[in-house]
Amino acid sequence: MATLGPSHYSPYPVAVYENILPPPPGKALLFTEVVDEEVAMREAAKAMLTRENPTIFPGPQVIYAWNEEAKEKARLIRELAEVLEAKIIPMVDYRPKYPKIDPEKEINPNHPNLTIWHNNIKACIFVGVHCHYANVALKIIRAETDCFTIALCSNAGHEDAMITLRDQHAEELKKFIEIAKEVKKEVK
Amino acid sequence: MSINIFKINEDLKEFIPQEVIDLEEKATWGNPKRGVMDLPYAKELLEEHSLCAGCPESMAFRYILASLPNPEDTIIVNSTGCTSLVFPHIALHTVHSLFGNQNAVATGIKRTLEWRFPDKVKDVIVLAGDGATVDIGLDCTLQSFFRQEKITTICFDNEVYANTGGQESGTTVQGHVFKMAPKGKQWPKVQMWQLAIDSGCHYVVRMSVSSPKKVEQVVKKAIYVAREVGPTYLHFYTPCILEIGLNSDDGLMEMRDKDKERFKFFEYVSPQAEEVIAKKKEEGLL
Numbered sequence: 403m404a405t406l407g408p409s410h411y412s413p414y415p416v417a418v419y420e421n422i423l424p425p426p427p428g429k430a431l432l433f434t435e436v437v438d439e440e441v442a443m444r445e446a447a448k449a450m451l452t453r454e455n456p457t458i459f460p461g462p463q464v465i466y467a468w469n470e471e472a473k474e475k476a477r478l479i480r481e482l483a484e485v486l487e488a489k490i491i492p493m494v495d496y497r498p499k500y501p502k503i504d505p506e507k508e509i510n511p512n513h514p515n516l517t518i519w520h521n522n523i524k525a526c527i528f529v530g531v532h533c534h535y536a537n538v539a540l541k542i543i544r545a546e547t548d549c550f551t552i553a554l555c556s557n558a559g560h561e562d563a564m565i566t567l568r569d570q571h572a573e574e575l576k577k578f579i580e581i582a583k584e585v586k587k588e589v590k
Numbered sequence: 591m592s593i594n595i596f597k598i599n600e601d602l603k604e605f606i607p608q609e610v611i612d613l614e615e616k617a618t619w620g621n622p623k624r625g626v627m628d629l630p631y632a633k634e635l636l637e638e639h640s641l642c643a644g645c646p647e648s649m650a651f652r653y654i655l656a657s658l659p660n661p662e663d664t665i666i667v668n669s670t671g672c673t674s675l676v677f678p679h680i681a682l683h684t685v686h687s688l689f690g691n692q693n694a695v696a697t698g699i700k701r702t703l704e705w706r707f708p709d710k711v712k713d714v715i716v717l718a719g720d721g722a723t724v725d726i727g728l729d730c731t732l733q734s735f736f737r738q739e740k741i742t743t744i745c746f747d748n749e750v751y752a753n754t755g756g757q758e759s760g761t762t763v764q765g766h767v768f769k770m771a772p773k774g775k776q777w778p779k780v781q782m783w784q785l786a787i788d789s790g791c792h793y794v795v796r797m798s799v800s801s802p803k804k805v806e807q808v809v810k811k812a813i814y815v816a817r818e819v820g821p822t823y824l825h826f827y828t829p830c831i832l833e834i835g836l837n838s839d840d841g842l843m844e845m846r847d848k849d850k851e852r853f854k855f856f857e858y859v860s861p862q863a864e865e866v867i868a869k870k871k872e873e874g875l876l
């Protein structure tokens with residue numbers, strides 16, 4: 403069961419019941435605290451660089467080449483994974499996996515904890531996952547695992563992640579990669 | 591929405607499971623001539639399903655999904671029943687409605703798509719069981735026919751509420767006994783295909799799914815007519831082998847038997863629908 407984050411996160415009540423709301427535009431959320439985006443990026447990079455088996459979970463919005471930004475984001479995610487020395491395990495779609503999921507190859511929002519348990523992932527980044535499924539998956543991960551969750555959201559963010567960065571597009575990803583490079587020099 | 595939603599970004603491709611790569615590379619997208627003959631070679635939109643072994647409904651699913659002329663721009667609306675266990679596995683957009691209101695939901699989707707994408711062809715198909723179509727959803731089904739909504743309605747008729755243990759439905763044959771209908775059905779089977787004709791459907795078929803090529807033909811005709819003229823209705827016999835006490839390999843023979851009886855092939859085509867079908871035949875699409 404979860405040991406990270408304030409009590410009563412796991413599994414219910416969810417963060418919003420504790421008056422933790424998504425960050426305002428231009429800001430980020432670090433656990434329960436609203437902070438500057440750069441501060442959150444540094445903490446996110448630090449978590450990914452210091453915890454076991456860091457993994458990036460790209461969702462359908464960046465996996466598929468449905469527009470130019472998605473192509474650019476996919477390239478940047480690959481670069482980010484190299485900087486953070488993180489694995490990439492995709493969330494290719496939201497269909498329930500039948501007869502069972504292969505947790506080494508993919509993650510599914512309906513039971514994301516299986517992939518995290520199987521690979522002993524202690525820090526992860528959600529990017530390109532549609533918000534309604536990210537909300538479900540992040541709650542399950544918080545409830546069932548000790549994984550440090552980071553949400554790079556292109557909309558309003560996810561209060562159930564431990565670090566939430568909102569309005570994240572290609573430019574912000576580039577900034578995150580630069581910050582990750584700096585943090586890497588400090589911690590390695 | 592475009593066909594690009596099935597193309598995987600090259601930068602991430604090496605991390606993607608093979609079955610998803612197959613959906614991009616080996617499935618038949620963008621080809622209106624796709625059909626059941628592609629089944630042995632192409633990646634299916636439904637690879638694994640959660641129905642019983644040998645379920646005729648799973649055969650119907652395979653044939654219908656292989657026959658859609660425009661899968662990348664097709665939305666399927668389904669309802670409660672065995673079918674709703676399958677839809678989450680399908681590699682298409684599907685919407686699960688409340689029990690019985692599938693045609694009302696499909697109406698809203700179709701109208702919105704016409705407004706949102708006026709220059710694109712978007713097919714909306716309702717796939718539901720006999721309980722959802724003929725009993726609980728009869729009102730919504732017929733009302734959509736009355737309003738001449740341009741949607742295709744497909745009913746999987748297994749002549750019983752099989753998913754919940756065997757209650758009689760409107761399409762149960764008079765006299766048939768089921769676990770939850772021990773006295774046998776007291777009234778005749780509802781002739782839903784006839785109701786569809788009387789309610790304004792332009793293309794109506796009653797048949798079993800024992801013949802894949804025939805299923806392909808009627809599905810394509812129904813979709814083309816619905817696009818240009820108005821509502822179409824397909825009534826398929828997909829028996830529940832468990833509820834009628836058959837083995838897994840008996841489903842096909844059961845359907846073939848009924849091909850000669852109450853599910854003998856019946857087709858109604860309105861004059862406007864005939865024009866569309868003739869045009870599509872000229873174009874080589876049928």
